[in-house]
Amino acid sequence: MKCQKCNAAEATAYIKQNINGKVTEMHLCSDCAASLGYQGFHNVVNPFEIFSSVFSPERKSVSSAKRCSKCNISFAEIVKTGRVGCPDCYTEFGQELDPTIKKIHGNAKHLNNTHTTLQSDEPTIEQLQNELQKAVEEQNYEQAAVLRDKIKERQAE
């Protein structure tokens, strides 16, 4: 078989990639394989291989049909591809993913050095108005007055 990239040399390297469950296969000569720098972006070359060892056998007993409510990926797919579907998967599959994360990273907790949240924790005017309405309904007039002032303040901004 000829190399699929240069079409000249004999293919000696068989490269199978499993990226998010999408399997691509390539037959390359050693030169082409080398020139493509077969070396993953983040050092994970064959995620499937790495993850089959990372997701330990006992994980398979977990409800693998469970799906993420945000992106709809199933836990079975996560195990198969070694990739989660969306940022929320980390909370949706918190328990299921925890042993895997511990295997990779130990008990480490992130040290924040750079992250600043884009949105402030302050409630939006809309949220304040909802709270105000609730306070009025509950006849909590003291609270309502405070909220009214807050809304005025925010609207003036």
Add this chain to the structure above:
Amino acid sequence: MQNMTDKRWYYNAGKDNDTAVSTRIRLARNVVGFPFPARLSVTQKEEFNQQICDAVKGMTVKGKRLMTVKMDDLSEKQCYAMVERHLISPEFAASRQGRTLILSEDESISIMLNEEDHLRIQVMQSGQAVEDCLETALELEKALSEKLQFAYDERLGYLTACPTNLGTAMRASVMLHLPALESKGAVNSLANTVSKIGLTLRGSFGEGSKADTSLYQLSNQITLGITEESAAQNLVSIADQVIQKERDARKEAEKIVIEDKAYRAYAILKNARLMSFKELGSLIGILRIAISNGILTELDNQQLTSLIFDTKQANIALCNKGADTPAQRDKVRADTVRERI
């Protein structure tokens, strides 16, 4: 050929460029509210790209303006040449639909959109420049974070498609040319040692332990529970030690032996008519050893580095008509080397 490429970052001389070829920092980031790229349709990817491109519009980083390239608009050759220049990953080149590359003209700053993660920010510089690259990468990241909300968790850090990148989602690496350590057979034990302290040292091409060209990547492995700065400092301190070991090893042989090898290598480079990339890599290694020993000092380490980036096969094929077979490329490579050395 020179005219097209001479603005690229690897023409600038770097620190410790007798041994350190280049430094690269990569940060993975994802935007809140979107599933990861594997679960986006092409249309969704394109909409997402547009949003990021709008955010990047007019942005300059370290005085460098960022441009946008739709990967679909590039030829296969152009893409593989980018892979060879370490500008994009092989995965990114393999499937180009719905993918966009944002880059500076000198290619030192880039962002891959819809690789495995939404954004993969990358900064490259010649020589050992871990701290500079990190500063630039974080500056770009900060500018982006003012316009985009990145997926982040207090405990897990930046949320990435692959759990191995959680935390800082940063990979930093220094490409080292280690011909003397390699010929001593010292690289494997060195690789073992650094792996115990959370780094990897591996051949720059492929996964084999031995690099044909004596080029190796030294990279950080730990992303969770460490700050970007500490990870960078660890890398710098180990890179410094490896560089020193290589320099010591280069001086171990007898001067006459080094001289003999150096002038023979030089003669081949000056006269060969066909040259494989592998041969070029090992001859450059010999020249680096020579320069370290005060031989052939009229040669410039940075020029040797630029040959490494300019003469891999796709780059040759891209810049030269009729360089489509290995033999034709070997000829162009030999011509380029004679012209430049």
